[in-house]
Amino acid sequence: MKIEPITGSEAEAFHRMGSQAFHKYNEFVDLLVGAGIADGQTVVDLCCGSGELEIILSSRFPSLKLVGIDLSEDMVRIAREYAAEQGKALEFRHGDAQLLDGMEDLLEKADLVVSRHAFHRLTQLSAAFATMLRLVKPGGAILNCSFLNVGDFDEPGFRTWVQFLNQRPWDSEMQLVWALAHHHAPRLQDYREALAQAASETPVSEQRIWVDDQGYGVPTVKCFARRAAA
């Protein structure tokens, strides 16, 4: 099943939810610090949504050059409006993370290419990792955090997930959306194979895939790789 980009009122709802949950993004920012993010670098965020991560990163690292890319025109519009409201000069583009169209000028320009909570929505996971590795400079790093298929949760993870869903009885529609997202998410092995496939085309010097509940509360997959130096 293909999960469509987030549009219309769903995009507005996502933005309201995200802009009130900065603490969740901060845990992802900690991962980026571990991956070597530093002021003055160029960072590309694939599937950036309504730009919450960009607002947080630009406050913490004022000289970052940030480019957010999303398939949903509504998300890009909301991200631009949000950045303008916050007085931030940030760049947002419309684009598909699985293709390089419209991103040619960014090839090998980024120190870090990131993506948060989106790759489980894609139909071509290895193409998205390939995009990340082609946008990053030789020696630069990529970091993705996205959902894990519920079939790969261990028992404590499964219990946490059920509690997570039960804590949202106020919104049964969102419970269903979250449950479906995990039901359709890639298996751990799919992430491994997709990153390996991308790395066979753009060599990496380091890679690590792990599962923990940081930044979300239930298990998510983190995929890190460093592009081999030229």
Ligand SMILES: C[S@@+](CC[C@H](N)C(=O)[O-])C[C@H]1O[C@@H](n2cnc3c(N)ncnc32)[C@H](O)[C@@H]1O
């Ligand atoms: C759950 S949101 C996460 C947004 C953001 N990364 C965050 O953490 O707040 C997933 C985003 O992925 C976008 N998306 C889905 N498929 C995409 C694709 N092929 N290329 C780029 N963005 C895509 C959706 O439009 C949506 O904005």
